[in-house]
Amino acid sequence: MLTTSQAAERYRPEPNGINAGETRRLPPSTVLWVLPGQGIYREGERASSLYQVQSGAVRVYRIMRNGHRHILSFYGAGEWFGLQDGDIHDDFAEAICDSQIRSVPRAGGPMPPINLLDIALSSLAIANSRQLIVARQGALERVATFVQEMSARNGGANEFELMMSRTDVADYLGLTVESVARSFTKLRTRHIVQLFGHGQRYVHILDRNRLAALST
Amino acid sequence: MLTTSQAAERYRPEPNGINAGETRRLPPSTVLWVLPGQGIYREGERASSLYQVQSGAVRVYRIMRNGHRHILSFYGAGEWFGLQDGDIHDDFAEAICDSQIRSVPRAGGPMPPINLLDIALSSLAIANSRQLIVARQGALERVATFVQEMSARNGGANEFELMMSRTDVADYLGLTVESVARSFTKLRTRHIVQLFGHGQRYVHILDRNRLAALST
């Protein structure tokens, strides 16, 4: 649970990245090249464009009043993000690795072939599912669900790289870094996954059944 | 946290209520009268209509694989619900008190004056905000946020009736009934709210500032 001392580690978004003015000035369907940690849009900025990940990956998060960062979603190649209800962003979007982002101004109305309603409804479905996970599952179950999610994002591969740090995972799952590390360790010692490579960011799923059984 | 024994108290949705066939047969803009606990739609049913609360209130929830019920949202007068990404409902909607529900078939496309995208985007914003609450706040903070939310739903009144049981509140906030009761008690002993009436379901907010300070 969140107690007092966490306000000390207030999260500060990267000051780099494009700003609102630049965004608005972009012609239709511009491609941005962004570096790890670089911002794509910021809270308070006008939400005038929609974005699609061409390559790489993005995190979208909010900062809570107590300074805590909560990651609402990760987006991978092909996925759209940046659609909001108001015309002002209430969250931040940043690359988590070298990425190409297509930016499409939302002026005038929906443009084929993208259907804004479809994007909104699928975002809604994902948000609702995540609510169940963060509200009702234990640490191990959350991490197991996360691993499956990442596998699915990699075409269902058994072996893949996590592009985000343990801190990102923790802020996504509503846990601490330590709890995430302990849950990964538990998956490893139970021979459900294997971890290797830089900072244990490569995952090899050994037992899909038991992994799926955890994400109940 | 959810552990084993909770599977024992699996939630069973009410068997009463309209079924898919009846729903589809309804002419445009039909009004349904529903009783407390009565279903409006069910998981697995075709999502062919959109619904608006005319009077009363509705809960929309999912049943998790472990049998636990999680309430995604409550809806009051004027609010729309039942919009999904697929054409099959993955959740349940039930009245929580005597209610009138307007049912509008979604055939053909969006009909003025309702804008499906607006409904979807505002649902998305709410879902994202709730994710922060259930993932990152303590029990007292969640209940404080809930009380403010219910006040807002009653036009910002300082005194109002909660239409739902403590169990509903618990399933909405991701807590147990006991934790909800203890949090209400804490709000009462701190003279932030007063509770009275049937099952302490009437709330009188005494100190809005301290209430708001909690929902930080």
Next chain:
DNA sequence: CGGCTTGTTGATATGTGTCAAGGCTTGTGG
């Protein structure tokens, strides 16, 4: 009245947060 439902309270268990320390990898500068 007696049984049922709903809400509250208490004692205890358990899971995760917190605090602290150490390992590993990477990068930098002598």
Next chain:
DNA sequence: CCACAAGCCTTGACACATATCAACAAGCCG
């Protein structure tokens, strides 16, 4: 090439919040 510092990840000991289990009170309805 090696020494050292900085990140990131992991592990351990402990604290603390909430779940669990149990009992009881209040209101409602037969």
